[in-house]
Amino acid sequence: MTPLPWIGRAPDAPYFIDETGATWAPIGQNDAITWPELAGLYRRRDMPAVERHLHALRESGVTCLRLMLEYCHREHRYLELSPGRFNPALVRLWDDLIALCRRTGMRLLLTPFDTFFLWLRWKHHPYNRANGGPCASRRELLVCPATREAVKARLAFATERWGGSGVVFAWDLWNEMHPAQGNDEPDSFTNFIEDVGPFLRDLEHRLHGRAHLQTVSVFGPELGWKPWLNEPIFRHPALDFASSHFYEQSTIDDPRDTVRPAISAGRLAREALAQIADGRPFHESEHGPIHGFKDRHRTLPEEFDDEYFRHMQWAILASGATGSMRWPNRHPHVLTPGMRRAQRAMAEFLPLLDWPRFARVNLNEEIETEADTVAFGCGDARQALVWLLRHGPLLADGRLDPAMPPRPATLRVPGLAPGRYRLVLWDTRAGEAAGEAEALSQGNGMLAATLPPFGGDLAVAIRPR
Structure with missing residues (x-):
């Protein structure tokens, strides 16, 4: 063995x-x-x-x-x-x-x-x-x-x-x-x-x-x-x-x-x-x-x-x-x-x-996204992990309403070196990729992306293209 x-x-x-x-x-x-x-x-x-x-x-x-x-x-x-x-x-x-x-x-x-x-x-x-x-x-x-x-x-x-x-x-x-x-x-x-x-x-x-x-x-x-x-x-x-x-x-x-x-x-x-x-x-x-x-x-x-x-x-x-x-x-x-x-x-x-x-720092308060969404994330100059969670609507029992219409989101992640990045979108419920996107990190160190529509939550893995 x-x-x-x-x-x-x-x-x-x-x-x-x-x-x-x-x-x-x-x-x-x-x-x-x-x-x-x-x-x-x-x-x-x-x-x-x-x-x-x-x-x-x-x-x-x-x-x-x-x-x-x-x-x-x-x-x-x-x-x-x-x-x-x-x-x-x-x-x-x-x-x-x-x-x-x-x-x-x-x-x-x-x-x-x-x-x-x-x-x-x-x-x-x-x-x-x-x-x-x-x-x-x-x-x-x-x-x-x-x-x-x-x-x-x-x-x-x-x-x-x-x-x-x-x-x-x-x-x-x-x-x-x-x-x-x-x-x-x-x-x-x-x-x-x-x-x-x-x-x-x-x-x-x-x-x-x-x-x-x-x-x-x-x-x-x-x-x-x-x-x-x-x-x-x-x-x-x-x-x-x-x-x-x-x-x-x-x-x-x-x-x-x-x-x-x-x-x-x-x-x-x-x-x-x-x-x-x-x-x-x-x-x-x-x-x-x-x-x-x-x-x-x-x-x-x-x-x-x-x-x-x-x-x-x-x-x-x-x-x-x-x-x-x-x-x-x-x-x-x-x-x-x-x-x-x-x-x-x-x-x-x-x-x-x-x-x-991954020499990450916490970015929970630095990541920018929609007002109805809370961002959790960490990153360094090469990669980042982001998880987006909708505030609601909630069902009467306190769960997120699974019937909520999917909505797109903007995402701004600081700290990444200038360049083009690949974003893998992850469905945390199904346990599978929900698509990919590309985004550019400008010279100011801020990556800006528009994410496709999603429901209650979405994880995003960000690495250089």
Whole structure:
């Protein structure tokens, strides 16, 4: 079996490549070992079903799943029965999953804990000192020295056993860092990163001769509550790329239409890129209707959710992120067939741009188009990506009216070097080209084009003729 190439950063652009130099993009979603599509792994209850699922994901263009090594919604999936004593059933589960991913070509973004349930169910957790663990309080998880050693031992076990291949895309060293996990100490994030990150990187170099990429994630709304969080999340020199979770109140976490969440996601992506000073990639690794699902016990209607999902993923990609990953927040806890089609449509679009040489900047506020249309985009002097989304009209349920008459649009994109450009128009719903156009970028660096009529949205890949 040919091993999967390892993933690294492109040297000249804020995107990813594999070790052969080929473009690689993290198209996928969050999953968990207790959710329906992976549940057959536990005690090998239905391994063929899991393998069929992974093959189906790859056929849908999915390249990566984000998974917690421990998802402790209940008491039977702890990776460690006590610190350093690993659960044989869970170790075998991960052995099997890594082997299936290697066979199907799936990669994983791995994080050691689901910190949401770690926090909620702390009284049961093996790391709780009351249960023989190292940590006296869940408020000390990030700062307790003994807990740090336990976390490092967990990551060491994981990379020794599962980190020797390209199946691991990257390590999310801590899922959703929160000040409350570090006694609200302003240096708790930085100290954790500087302790755990170099330890894991050095160990991987000794074990494998190289190291996987590293990041840490954050619950995005926190960044506005405590501005000091931005420095370690977006700029810490020990991290390879930045990650955030887009859960803006009302617009994203409990959507009432499919347009406002996309606008919010584009703004949040622009704000994230503005925090990055060294050109590292930015990946949005969690979003979804969490408040509506978890607190209001509401599963979005499928047609609405499919459009919300598609709009979110295009807003984030076009704004300059490497991609996005939905937390399902549905019952059952899986993505819909329509969402899989949307992932495939994006995967088919990606080859239209030269990502390893795309030194993009965000252009959401600089692109000019019609008053009834919002533009999301990024570009450099050679190429650009634009996604246009109509404001309406909306149906009563909040979706764009599919019967709206197609209308042309003007488009003005700054920053492109003078010359003639080819514009490939992309139907994001059908997942296919919707035509081509040509446009000239004048000496003032502004490309001006008139686009043919389109309905609710349109993606445009712009490259030199």
